[in-house]
Every structure is written in structure tokens, then in C-alpha cells.
Amino acid sequence: MRRAGEHSWRARAFAWGMAHGTGPYERWMAERKRSLLGRLSGEVVEIGPGSGVNLSYLPREARWTGIEPNPCFHPYIRNEAARLDRRVRLKIGLAEDLGLEDASVDAVVGTLVLCSVDRVEAVLEEILRVLKPGGRYCFLEHVAAPEGSRLRWIQRAVRPVWSGLLDGCRPDADTRVRIARAGFAQLNWEEFQGPLPVVSPHICGFAEKGKVAP
Numbered sequence: 001m002r003r004a005g006e007h008s009w010r011a012r013a014f015a016w017g018m019a020h021g022t023g024p025y026e027r028w029m030a031e032r033k034r035s036l037l038g039r040l041s042g043e044v045v046e047i048g049p050g051s052g053v054n055l056s057y058l059p060r061e062a063r064w065t066g067i068e069p070n071p072c073f074h075p076y077i078r079n080e081a082a083r084l085d086r087r088v089r090l091k092i093g094l095a096e097d098l099g100l101e102d103a104s105v106d107a108v109v110g111t112l113v114l115c116s117v118d119r120v121e122a123v124l125e126e127i128l129r130v131l132k133p134g135g136r137y138c139f140l141e142h143v144a145a146p147e148g149s150r151l152r153w154i155q156r157a158v159r160p161v162w163s164g165l166l167d168g169c170r171p172d173a174d175t176r177v178r179i180a181r182a183g184f185a186q187l188n189w190e191e192f193q194g195p196l197p198v199v200s201p202h203i204c205g206f207a208e209k210g211k212v213a214p
């Protein structure tokens, strides 16, 4: 089970690797991120922001709070915020318990996060709880290849080593199904192939909380 606030060498190495090694991937995703995040406004909470790779896409008026359990990412986020000359609120914590009021947030952002969280259903419930009616959960995630495919077999086979090296990331995470069943009123996403081997299948889009209580 993941704990927030760990300063282990693994946590440090993962943060360094993400901060220095994802440039080509980010360039590949830039256009999608621009259209996904570029018009968000109000209170925006990002779960697992890593090194702050999404900050530059958010309009300046959006008030951004990052909930990042790995404290070794925090200096990278602060540097990015300083580079962009924008104010941010940053907390050590888990997406399973955001510590925010019910219906207090206009948008929740998460990219490449649900593959690594231990309790995906709990995170999605928490996102629904904090979103205002009509609020959006914006996501970009790599997902499991279709059941029965060769790639799915490979994802399962490499999973133990992959997860061990990459901070608990599951290459065969069935995130698509989990989001679809979470209870959002409206779903809007595209499926596409990303630039990484093993975890090429991706989804990108948003899920909206209903305007009236179910």
C-alpha cells in the first residue's frame, strides 16, 4: 500500500526519471493536453501531478492545487510554477482522500495516475465527491490492451518487473472500465495509440459529474 510523504531512494529516483525522461512523450501528447486542459477555470485539483508537466497548459486564471504523495516531486513542481510565474498550492497526500469539501472543485486533472494508484474505485469516488455538479474529471491514461490480444499477454507477463521499476505502474490496468462504471453522468473520450511500447493503448478525455443528485 502506498504511503504519502516517503523520501526513499526509489521515490527520489522515480521523480528524477519522470522529470528528466519524459520530454518526447510530452511532446507527443502536447496537442491533446492543450485541448483537454486549455480552457479549465476556477478551482482545479490535479492528482499525482508528478513534476508538474501539465501546469503550462492551464489558463492563468485557474487556481491549481496539486495533491502529490511523493515529496521528491515537489521541488520540480515549484520550479515549474516559478518558471511559469504562477501561484500553486501543493499538498502531500493521496487521491483516495483529497481532504477537500464536497462539491468544491470545478475540475480534477489526472494524467498517467490511475495505473499506479492502489484503490482506483476509491479515487474515482473521491473525485466525484469533490467535484461540483457539472464539474469535469479530465484524464489521459494508458490502459490495458484488448483481452486476448498478444499485447495484453505481454502486459501481464511484464507486470511484476514493470511495477517494481516504475513505482507500482500496472501496464494492464483496466482503467477504461473503471471510469465507465464510476457513476459519471457524461463520458467523452478518445482511444489512441501512444508512443511507448507495452503501454501504447491510451485514453484521453473527460467525465462529467451530473448536474442533479442521482
Ligand SMILES: C[S@@+](CC[C@H](N)C(=O)[O-])C[C@H]1O[C@@H](n2cnc3c(N)ncnc32)[C@H](O)[C@@H]1O
Pocket (backbone or CB within 6 Å): 002, 018, 022, 047, 048, 049, 050, 051, 053, 067, 068, 069, 070, 073, 093, 094, 095, 096, 110, 111, 112, 113, 116, 117, 118, 169
Ligand atoms: C507516472 S507518474 C505521472 C505523473 C504526471 N501526472 C505525469 O503525467 O507525468 C504517476 C504519479 O501518480 C502519483 N500517485 C501514485 N499513487 C497516487 C495516489 N494514490 N494518489 C495521488 N497520486 C498518486 C505518483 O506519485 C506520480 O506522481
